Amino acid sequence: QVQLVQSGGGLVQAGDSLTLSCAASGRASSDGAMGWFRQAPGQEREFVAGINRNSDGTYYADSVKGRFTISRDNAKNTVYLLMNSLKPEDTAVYYCAARSGSLIYSSANWYTYWGQGTQVTVSS
Numbered sequence: 001q002v003q004l005v006q007s008g009g010g011l012v013q014a015g016d017s018l019t020l021s022c023a024a025s026g027r028a029s030s031d032g033a034m035g036w037f038r039q040a041p042g043q044e045r046e047f048v049a050g051i052n053r054n055s056d057g058t059y060y061a062d063s064v065k066g067r068f069t070i071s072r073d074n075a076k077n078t079v080y081l082l083m084n085s086l087k088p089e090d091t092a093v094y095y096c097a098a099r100s101g102s103l104i105y106s107s108a109n110w111y112t113y114w115g116q117g118t119q120v121t122v123s124s
Contacts, residue, residue: 004113014087018086024079033101036050088123
């Protein structure tokens with residue numbers, strides 16, 4: 001059984017930074033691509049960032065490009081999302097996700113395993 005356990009999140013002010021972590025158990029994090037998604041109230045879940053198996057490929061949503069950085073430590077089976085220059089519109093529940101293949105997809109349908117979600121609230 002694969003489990004993704006998230007940590008981090010919370011309430012911050014606009015312009016602040018925050019790091020989310022997602023630790024995988026029951027599988028090696030090097031098994032496949034991982035990603036971060038977010039869902040604001042009343043909105044669909046949207047892709048934020050993804051990283052491939054070997055960390056030599058990343059992909060970001062335009063809304064976070066240049067502000068967020070995704071990384072992974074396969075030795076620790078953990079993926080991170082460093083969020084800088086946070087804006088109120090970044091407020092959402094953030095989810096990490098994992099898939100078996102190495103390629104990054106922006107559609108949630110391609111990801112098999114999901115973290116429990118963590119709230120990020122950015123006040124203006």
